[in-house]
Amino acid sequence: MKERIDSLILHGDVFTMEGDGVGYIGDGAIAIADGKIVKVGASAELEEAFTAEEVIDGKDKMILPGFIDAHIHTSQTMMRGMAQDTSHWMMKGIEPLRYYIDTSDSIYAAKATVLEALATGTTTFGESATPAHIAVMDEFYHDLGVRTNFTAIIYGMRKSKAPDVHALYDLDEDQSRRSLEDNISLYEKWKNRSHRTTVNIGAHAPDTLSRDMLIQCKEVSNRLGLKINMHVAQGDRETEQMMLRYGKRSIPFLDEIGYLDENLIAIHLTEATEEETRLVAKKGGAMVVCSGSIGIIDGIVPPTKIFQDAGGMVALGTDQASGNNCNQIINEMKLTALFNKIQYRDPEVMPSWKALRMATIEGAKVLGLADRIGSLKAGKQADIVMVDLGAVTMMPIIRTPYRNMVPNLVHSARGNEVCRVMVDGKTLYLNGRYLTVDGEQILEGFRDQAKTLYEETQWGEEVKKAKGYQLQEKGYL
Numbered sequence: 001m002k003e004r005i006d007s008l009i010l011h012g013d014v015f016t017m018e019g020d021g022v023g024y025i026g027d028g029a030i031a032i033a034d035g036k037i038v039k040v041g042a043s044a045e046l047e048e049a050f051t052a053e054e055v056i057d058g059k060d061k062m063i064l065p066g067f068i069d070a071h072i073h074t075s076q077t078m079m080r081g082m083a084q085d086t087s088h089w090m091m092k093g094i095e096p097l098r099y100y101i102d103t104s105d106s107i108y109a110a111k112a113t114v115l116e117a118l119a120t121g122t123t124t125f126g127e128s129a130t131p132a133h134i135a136v137m138d139e140f141y142h143d144l145g146v147r148t149n150f151t152a153i154i155y156g157m158r159k160s161k162a163p164d165v166h167a168l169y170d171l172d173e174d175q176s177r178r179s180l181e182d183n184i185s186l187y188e189k190w191k192n193r194s195h196r197t198t199v200n201i202g203a204h205a206p207d208t209l210s211r212d213m214l215i216q217c218k219e220v221s222n223r224l225g226l227k228i229n230m231h232v233a234q235g236d237r238e239t240e241q242m243m244l245r246y247g248k249r250s251i252p253f254l255d256e257i258g259y260l261d262e263n264l265i266a267i268h269l270t271e272a273t274e275e276e277t278r279l280v281a282k283k284g285g286a287m288v289v290c291s292g293s294i295g296i297i298d299g300i301v302p303p304t305k306i307f308q309d310a311g312g313m314v315a316l317g318t319d320q321a322s323g324n325n326c327n328q329i330i331n332e333m334k335l336t337a338l339f340n341k342i343q344y345r346d347p348e349v350m351p352s353w354k355a356l357r358m359a360t361i362e363g364a365k366v367l368g369l370a371d372r373i374g375s376l377k378a379g380k381q382a383d384i385v386m387v388d389l390g391a392v393t394m395m396p397i398i399r400t401p402y403r404n405m406v407p408n409l410v411h412s413a414r415g416n417e418v419c420r421v422m423v424d425g426k427t428l429y430l431n432g433r434y435l436t437v438d439g440e441q442i443l444e445g446f447r448d449q450a451k452t453l454y455e456e457t458q459w460g461e462e463v464k465k466a467k468g469y470q471l472q473e474k475g476y477l
Helices: 043-049 074-079 089-098 103-119 131-144 173-190 211-224 236-246 250-256 274-282 291-298 304-309 329-344 352-359 361-366 405-411 439-455 459-467
Strands: 003-015 024-033 036-042 050-057 061-065 067-072 122-129 147-154 197-203 228-232 264-268 286-289 314-316 384-388 418-423 426-430
Touching: 003 036, 003 043, 003 384, 003 405, 024 043, 036 043, 043 050, 067 103, 067 314, 067 329, 067 361, 074 089, 074 103, 074 122, 074 131, 074 439, 089 291, 103 122, 103 131, 103 418, 103 426, 103 439, 122 131, 122 418, 131 147, 131 173, 131 197, 147 173, 173 197, 173 211, 197 211, 211 228, 228 250, 236 250, 250 274, 274 304, 286 304, 286 361, 291 329, 304 314, 304 329, 314 329, 314 352, 314 361, 329 352, 329 405, 352 361, 352 405
Parallel strands: 003 050, 003 061, 067 122, 122 147, 147 197, 197 228, 228 264, 264 286, 286 314
Antiparallel strands: 003 024, 024 036, 061 384, 384 418, 418 426
């Protein structure tokens, strides 16, 4: 007698990401029950073994684990397109803008960003934001049905309309302490409520928190068994601050206070030396590379290959649309592969299959979620992306003697090729439609809120004064 299940995907080009490569199964099938994968194998075998409530035709579809965005700031999307092509992106670009944008403004944009990412295959969101932002967004993520890895940012630097790039930051210990308490409260809220939501400690960066607060964050991380998401060596601004305050660069300083271990997720490593990069990897830390963001903001290729060569695990992140301009992991796969080929002047560096692993199984390992997601394997959650191989950007499809589907996905796809996205075996997005939320209403709210903020207030004149240079000359206003 056949076993009854919820869903059966048949006749697809399945890429399980099991093993050391992409785990390809031609004419493959996936059996799903109770939100989990029951079996992966040949279509003929699974058709014989199962009967399903829903049979999904996977013919001419690329079937993959859901993409993992290990580091994303959805709160900054209201500033999309407002800080490109400029030096001192954070201090002169974002800080003055952020001064005028509150949580209610950013929520509309954040929801739209999540929809953008979901429609292009992202099923797990490494959301890094203020506790206030997460307190509003967490229910939206939950209702939408995606997977989240929250990091409530613990941030000590006071807001300023016109911060001095080269002055030592004014750190607010009370603000930092409250943020840490909020981070702990977020963990307590979600630890037993939903298996789709996990929480990390969000020590923002070594230069934006005091030594005492960094040590407190580490103590909480050790006590609760949580990873620490931290921007590390993310720019010369940070290095200058660390030298002013401690007389040491970020990574040697973090090593001194016991941060370099398997609980550290180091974001960017933009300014890390080769020696520092290898040190983080060899001590067990992980890395998240945000190639699009760092390329636009700093014109730098992060040390991804060095980190991997040293034995470290690397995930992909989109960072934020105020610097990156988009939140699509397909774009990050392409840019990460392309930038490294250019940097090393070697077309064999960072092959497409490796970029795909960073977006799936290796991303899951970085976040500590590889026992649940990241590959298509019996017992794991059924987070699945289907890509239409009939899309012009994926054609022609060649299966023998060489498969070109992964190179086409990484180097040619634009995101619109994604036709179905599932989390826990439930379809959330299908052929351009969001099935769990009203996408049109969300986008309309985003447009209206942006219009109110940017066109119907004195925001433009105020920011022009705060920035200290003529935005009009750069084409922003």
